[in-house]
Amino acid sequence: MKALAATGDADLIELVRVPDPSPAPGNVLVDVRAFSVNRGELHRLLTAAAGWRPGWDFAGVIADPGPPDAGDLVPGVRVFGIAAGRSWAERVAVPACQAARIPEGLSWEQAAALPTAALTALRTLRIPGDLTGARTRRDPGDLAGAAVLVTGAAGGVGRFAVQLARRAGAKVTAVVGRPERGRELGSLGADEVSVGTRQLAPGFDLILESGGGDSLREALRLVAPRGTVVSFGNSSRSETKLPVSDFYPKEAALRGFYLLNDLATAQTADDLTFLAGLVAAGELTVDLAHTAAWSEARAVLGGLRERSVPGKAVLRVTP
Ligand SMILES: NC(=O)c1ccc[n+]([C@@H]2O[C@H](COP(=O)([O-])OP(=O)(O)OC[C@H]3O[C@@H](n4cnc5c(N)ncnc54)[C@H](OP(=O)(O)O)[C@@H]3O)[C@@H](O)[C@H]2O)c1
Numbered sequence: 522m523k524a525l526a527a528t529g530d531a532d533l534i535e536l537v538r539v540p541d542p543s544p545a546p547g548n549v550l551v552d553v554r555a556f557s558v559n560r561g562e563l564h565r566l567l568t569a570a571a572g573w574r575p576g577w578d579f580a581g582v583i584a585d586p587g588p589p590d591a592g593d594l595v596p597g598v599r600v601f602g603i604a605a606g607r608s609w610a611e612r613v614a615v616p617a618c619q620a621a622r623i624p625e626g627l628s629w630e631q632a633a634a635l636p637t638a639a640l641t642a643l644r645t646l647r648i649p650g651d652l653t654g655a656r657t658r659r660d661p662g663d664l665a666g667a668a669v670l671v672t673g674a675a676g677g678v679g680r681f682a683v684q685l686a687r688r689a690g691a692k693v694t695a696v697v698g699r700p701e702r703g704r705e706l707g708s709l710g711a712d713e714v715s716v717g718t719r720q721l722a723p724g725f726d727l728i729l730e731s732g733g734g735d736s737l738r739e740a741l742r743l744v745a746p747r748g749t750v751v752s753f754g755n756s757s758r759s760e761t762k763l764p765v766s767d768f769y770p771k772e773a774a775l776r777g778f779y780l781l782n783d784l785a786t787a788q789t790a791d792d793l794t795f796l797a798g799l800v801a802a803g804e805l806t807v808d809l810a811h812t813a814a815w816s817e818a819r820a821v822l823g824g825l826r827e828r829s830v831p832g833k834a835v836l837r838v839t840p
Pocket residue numbers: 559560561564637638641672673674675676677678679696697698699702731732753754755756757758778779780781825828832
C-alpha cells in the first residue's frame with residue numbers, strides 16, 4: 522500500500538510503498554479516506570529519521586473488524602478515530618476502542634479533523650472536574666461562571682476548546698497572535714479575543730496553555746488563586762522561565778496533559794461519539810481551513826509551519 526513517510530531532510534514527507542499493516546489482537550483494520558495534520562506531527566517530522574510514519578487521526582471504512590466483540594464496527598461501516606501513529610496511509614490498524622461510527626451527515630473531512638484536536642480540548646477542559654472529583658463522564662464538566670483562558674485559540678485544538686468551554690458555561694478569553702487570527706472566534710463562543718496576553722489581568726480559573734515559552738510564563742501570572750494551568754503544548758518550541766514567586770502564593774496547580782498516554786480505553790470511543798454527535802447536531806463547528814489530496818502534504822505542512830492555517834488541515838487519501 523501507499524503511505525506518507527518522513528524523508529529525514531528539508532522535504533519532510535514523501536509518498537512511499539510500505540507493507541500492509543498486520544492487525545494485533547483487538548485491532549480493526551480501516552481503509553483510510555482522510556486524515557488531519559496536527560502541529561505535533563509537524564514538530565516530530567522536523568527531527569524524524571527517514572522512513573518514520575506519522576498519523577494519529579483518520580476517517581475511513583472498516584475493512585476487517587478483527588475481534589468478534591468489535592460491536593457494530595462491521596465491514597463497510599464509516600468510522601473515524603485515533604491511532605498511535607501510521608494513519609497517513611491507505612490502511613491503518615487500530616484498537617477497536619479508538620474508533621467510532623461517523624454519524625449521518627458528517628463528511629470524511631469533518632470526521633478526520635476531530636480526534637486529536639477535539640479530544641485534547643474536551644479532556645483538558647475536564648481536568649478541573651477531575652481534580653475535584655466533580656466532572657460528569659461526558660461533558661467537560663461544570664465550568665459555569667468559570668473564567669477560562671485559551672492560548673493558541675485560532676488553531677485546531679483552540680477552536681474546539683473555545684466552543685466546548687463556552688458550552689460548559691465558562692466565560693472564555695481567546696488568545697491569538699495577530700488580530701486577523703481572531704476574527705471568527707467571537708462567533709465560536711469567545712467572550713473576549715486578546716492579541717497576546719500582556720494586557721490581561723490575573724484571575725483565570727482555568728488556562729489551557731499550548732504556546733510554551735513566554736506564553737506559559739504568562740499563564741502562571743494570569744491564573745487565579747487555586748486555579749489550574751493545563752500545559753499541553755510547546756508551539757513556540759522554547760523554554761519557560763518560571764515566575765516562581767508570582768505563582769506559589771496563589772496555590773494554583775500546573776498540570777501536564779498528554780493525549781496519547783491513555784487512549785486505549787472505552788472512554789475514547791465514547792468521547793469520539795460524543796464529539797461527532799455535537800457536530801451532527803450543529804453544536805460544534807469544525808473549521809476546515811484547508812482540504813487537499815494527500816499528495817499536497819508537503820505544502821500543507823509548510824502552511825502549518827508558517828501559522829497560516831486558521832483551523833484544521835485535512836488531506837484526502839486518493840488513488
Ligand atoms: N499534549 C497533547 O496531547 C497534545 C494534543 C494536541 C495538541 N498538542 C499541542 O497543542 C498545540 C496546539 O496544537 P494544534 O494542533 O491546535 O496546533 P495549531 O492548529 O497549529 O494551532 C497552534 C496555535 O498556536 C499559536 N501559536 C502561538 N505561538 C506559536 C508559535 N510560536 N508557533 C506556532 N504557533 C503558535 C498559533 O497562533 P496564531 O494563530 O496566533 O498564529 C496557532 O493558532 C501544539 O503545540 C500541539 O503540539 C498537544
